[in-house]
Amino acid sequence: MLLIHCPYCNETLPEVEFAYAGEAHIARPVNPSEVSDADWEAFLFLRDNVKGPHYERWRHLHGCGRFFNAVRDTVSDKFLTTYEAGAPRPDLASLTERLK
Amino acid sequence: MNAPISSFASGPLVETSAARVSQSAPCGRLSLRARGDLAPFEAVLGLSLGGPIGARATAGETESIRLGPDEWMLHCPVEAVAGLEAALAPLYGSHPHSLVDVSGRETSFVIEGPRASELLTMGCPRDIETILPGSGRRTVFDGVTVILWRDAADRFRMDLWHSFAPHLLHLLETGSRELAAESL
Numbered sequence A: 001m002l003l004i005h006c007p008y009c010n011e012t013l014p015e016v017e018f019a020y021a022g023e024a025h026i027a028r029p030v031n032p033s034e035v036s037d038a039d040w041e042a043f044l045f046l047r048d049n050v051k052g053p054h055y056e057r058w059r060h061l062h063g064c065g066r067f068f069n070a071v072r073d074t075v076s077d078k079f080l081t082t083y084e085a086g087a088p089r090p091d092l093a094s095l096t097e098r099l100k
Numbered sequence B: 001m002n003a004p005i006s007s008f009a010s011g012p013l014v015e016t017s018a019a020r021v022s023q024s025a026p027c028g029r030l031s032l033r034a035r036g037d038l039a040p041f042e043a044v045l046g047l048s049l050g051g052p053i054g055a056r057a058t059a060g061e062t063e064s065i066r067l068g069p070d071e072w073m074l075h076c077p078v079e080a081v082a083g084l085e086a087a088l089a090p091l092y093g094s095h096p097h098s099l100v101d102v103s104g105r106e107t108s109f110v111i112e113g114p115r116a117s118e119l120l121t122m123g124c125p126r127d128i129e130t131i132l133p134g135s136g137r138r139t140v141f142d143g144v145t146v147i148l149w150r151d152a153a154d155r156f157r158m159d160l161w162h163s164f165a166p167h168l169l170h171l172l173e174t175g176s177r178e179l180a181a182e183s184l
């Protein structure tokens, strides 16, 4: 079973308590009616589908209930880090350095 | 509105040498969401809302458990709900928050006995021993969100929504019997 660290609970817990919630750091346009159809489509549907370290959202559904962000390697399924929602995107080089 | 589930007989629902499960008496339940300065809420409730997620506090017959960074569950006698709502209402203007009476939504099982924590491992994927006596957590039990209050090493309360109660009771019953048969 995958173990996930919740940055709010500060505990490492079974994946079953969590729900995956898609790619992270996708900002909703402040004024959707001013956005072109193409940009709106990109916001709604177009994702990077990364092979390797992926910035993604999770929710501690059966727990504190909070959404947070994670960097997970989609090849190995290893979590490089998790961090609070709203925090800046962590630098990938420092994360992969830590794995070595 | 907080009527006991009619399909359950009174008295212990499960009783084996491993564990006993019973339904607790109806109580008032309030869901509190608040952020920022908690002091005004603590002053009204007379208890501390701080501490890590899972921390509990008691003041008289009111109990609180911190479920998340900005979320608490309060238990109190049924008659005390209206009083608590009235006492916290003046804070809406200065400290926006949400206080919802969820008494009618949930019930609690009391799970106790020498193998109570082992019984919980049958439905709960997390390490029960990380929930210390006197604390609690919201977690999952057999696919259902529950709040576990660990009152003692061998005594838990499990808050769950009414509609899931018969389903979870079946697992608790089967599990208790299995554990009891093992020790024979």
Ligand SMILES: [Zn+2]
Pocket: A006, A007, A008, A009, A010, A060, A063, A064, A065, A066
């Ligand atoms: Zn959490």
